[in-house]
Amino acid sequence: xxxxxxxxxxxxxxxxxxxxxxxxxxxxxxxxxxxxxxxxxxxxxxxxxxxxxxxxxxxxxxxxxxxxxxxxxxxxxxxxxxxxxxxxxxxxxxxxxxxxxxxxxxxxxxxxxxxxxxxxxxxxxxxxxxxxxxxxxxxxxxxxxxxxxxxxxxxxxxxxxxxxxxxxxxxxxxxxxxxxxxxxxxxxxxxxxxxxxxxxxxxxxxxxxxxxxxxxxxxxxxxxxxxxxxxxxxxxxxxxxxxxxxxxxxxxxxxxxxxxxxxxxxxx
Amino acid sequence: xxxxxxxxxxxxxxxxxxxxxxxxxxxxxxxxxxxxxxxxxxxxxxxxxxxxxxxxxxxxxxxxxxxxxxxxxxxxxxxxxxxxxxxxxxxxxxxxxxxxxxxxxxxxxxxxxxxxxxxxxxxxxxxxxxxxxxxxxxxxxxxxxxxxxxxxxxxxxxxxxxxxxxxxxxxxxxxxxxxxxxxxxxxxxxxxxxxxxxxxxxxxxxxxxxxxxxxxxxxxxxxxxxxxxxxxxxxxxxxxxxxxxxxxxxxxxxxxxxxxxxxxxxxxxxxxxxxxxxxxxxxxxxxxxxxxxxxxxxxx
Numbered sequence: 001x002x003x004x005x006x007x008x009x010x011x012x013x014x015x016x017x018x019x020x021x022x023x024x025x026x027x028x029x030x031x032x033x034x035x036x037x038x039x040x041x042x043x044x045x046x047x048x049x050x051x052x053x054x055x056x057x058x059x060x061x062x063x064x065x066x067x068x069x070x071x072x073x074x075x076x077x078x079x080x081x082x083x084x085x086x087x088x089x090x091x092x093x094x095x096x097x098x099x100x101x102x103x104x105x106x107x108x109x110x111x112x113x114x115x116x117x118x119x120x121x122x123x124x125x126x127x128x129x130x131x132x133x134x135x136x137x138x139x140x141x142x143x144x145x146x147x148x149x150x151x152x153x154x155x156x157x158x159x160x161x162x163x164x165x166x167x168x169x170x171x172x173x174x175x176x177x178x179x180x181x182x183x184x185x186x187x188x189x190x191x192x193x194x195x196x197x198x199x200x201x202x203x204x205x206x207x208x209x210x211x212x213x214x215x216x217x218x219x220x221x222x223x224x225x226x227x228x229x230x231x232x233x234x235x236x237x238x239x240x241x242x243x244x245x246x247x248x249x250x251x252x253x254x255x256x257x258x259x260x261x262x263x264x265x266x267x268x
Numbered sequence: 269x270x271x272x273x274x275x276x277x278x279x280x281x282x283x284x285x286x287x288x289x290x291x292x293x294x295x296x297x298x299x300x301x302x303x304x305x306x307x308x309x310x311x312x313x314x315x316x317x318x319x320x321x322x323x324x325x326x327x328x329x330x331x332x333x334x335x336x337x338x339x340x341x342x343x344x345x346x347x348x349x350x351x352x353x354x355x356x357x358x359x360x361x362x363x364x365x366x367x368x369x370x371x372x373x374x375x376x377x378x379x380x381x382x383x384x385x386x387x388x389x390x391x392x393x394x395x396x397x398x399x400x401x402x403x404x405x406x407x408x409x410x411x412x413x414x415x416x417x418x419x420x421x422x423x424x425x426x427x428x429x430x431x432x433x434x435x436x437x438x439x440x441x442x443x444x445x446x447x448x449x450x451x452x453x454x455x456x457x458x459x460x461x462x463x464x465x466x467x468x469x470x471x472x473x474x475x476x477x478x479x480x481x482x483x484x485x486x487x488x489x490x491x492x493x494x495x496x497x498x499x500x501x502x503x504x505x506x507x508x509x510x511x512x513x514x515x516x517x518x519x520x521x522x523x524x525x526x527x528x529x530x531x532x533x534x535x536x537x538x539x540x541x542x543x544x545x546x547x548x549x550x551x552x553x554x555x556x557x558x559x560x561x562x563x564x565x566x567x568x
Contacts, residue, residue: 126326156319
């Protein structure tokens with residue numbers, strides 16, 4: 001897991017630099033999913049960065065499109081886009097817009113409005129079933145996003161149609177846009193709800209690479225898989241962790257230096 | 269119209285394995301032949317239009333041409349953002365099919381009156397609107413869409429509409445389809461959707477209107493606006509007729525299309541439904557008449 005740990009650190013560092021330079025929001029949401037992305041791209045998914053439309057590739061969809069810097073950083077580390085390109089994030093006319101964009105190499109689907117990605121992934125997974133193909137579809141979602149009714153429609157359809165080639169990862173960092181999840185629209189008992197909807201549910205620490213690997217590689221006989229990943233918003237930067245304001249704020253020069261130094265030390 | 273639709277879909281699906289039909293738990297007595305013939309390419313998404321539309325986009329992104337079928341406003345307004353973001357923005361071949369266009373479900377109440385759907389769909393840059401006026405135009409629209417898969421909206425009536433055309437016409441987006449020609453540089457009606465038959469009947473039964481030509485527009489879109497001024501140029505007066513509100517409708521679309529040729533603006537006369545029909549219940553013919561689609565209002 002050394003490889004994925006290094007990848008997660010690169011994702012966090014790149015994401016911080018991008019958000020700092022562009023004075024953009026959502027760094028907390030991006031840091032939250034860095035480990036999930038590192039294990040997915042570092043160990044689990046099949047893809048070829050020089051052939052982004054490879055038919056047998058696994059499909060990845062970021063439904064919480066506001067965390068796009070983490071995915072752009074991952075795609076750069078994997079070779080879909082150049083690391084230099086990351087510096088254009090947020091510039092006028094840049095492909096790297098502030099919500100994930102399908103105009104970027106390696107990105108399947110643009111999101112930004114919540115509650116679209118899982119249903120789109122259901123369509124991808126259904127396509128693989130119709131064609132009897134083996135590739136899998138992975139969708140990373142936010143916890144606040146589970147407020148959207150469309151996601152529950154999608155879960156019903158996925159379970160009814162036995163889409164065991166679909167895995168959704170819920171980034172359960174317990175904070176949404178204005179307040180905690182429990183103070184907004186409580187999701188609990190989330191695992192019970194998802195299980196009752198007909199999904200195979202794995203509840204894990206979303207920063208533990210071994211557990212992520214185990215969850216992301218397990219496939220049910222006929223149920224869609226949901227990983228309820230307990231995470232920390234802002235993970236890896238002490239002063240950003242579990243703070244609602246880092247859904248919006250961007251670090252100044254001093255805060256960036258401090259954040260980067262924390263990441264160097266903690267992963268050294 | 270809906271029977272012509274499903275017949276054309278089945279014919280196409282025989283040779284085109286990419287055609288998929290998804291319904292939102294509607295289509296009783298219409299979709300069964302497709303479902304029986306192509307069980308692996310037919311899905312009932314349940315009463316869940318938002319998921320249906322996004323998953324249709326997901327399927328389309330893998331090479332399928334997906335037909336999504338429901339009635340009235342359910343496959344449009346209920347999932348408007350899914351059409352906007354997932355289908356139109358990604359430019360994916362999903363054809364949204366709504367049965368009960370205009371006031372076809374007049375007695376079912378306002379929830380089932382599709383009189384604002386053009387307004388919603390025509391502001392999406394990649395969407396092509398198919399609004400056929402008779403079963404022949406339905407077949408023509410289907411053949412065009414199947415040969416040119418793209419984000420699209422097909423607005424159908426119900427069943428039992430008379431054929432105005434005696435054969436399947438050749439159609440193209442934004443191109444006026446001749447129904448009858450009374451001579452150039454005169455006056456013409458330009459209809460879309462179910463008003464094809466209303467105006468056809470009007471012209472057949474009123475000899476004093478014999479100097480009017482009649483054209484139909486079964487395919488139109490934001491992109492095909494640029495072809496309108498040239499076609500308007502040949503007429504002194506163009507009377508548009510639609511079973512939709514004026515706001516955001518077909519006649520308004522035509523007016524916008526000549527903003528580059530403002531001298532044509534006064535040639536266009538819009539006949540659309542009065543908003544007083546919103547909330548009325550009754551037969552389609554009754555409500556269309558109440559809304560202004562009657563001789564007294566349509567004769568200029």
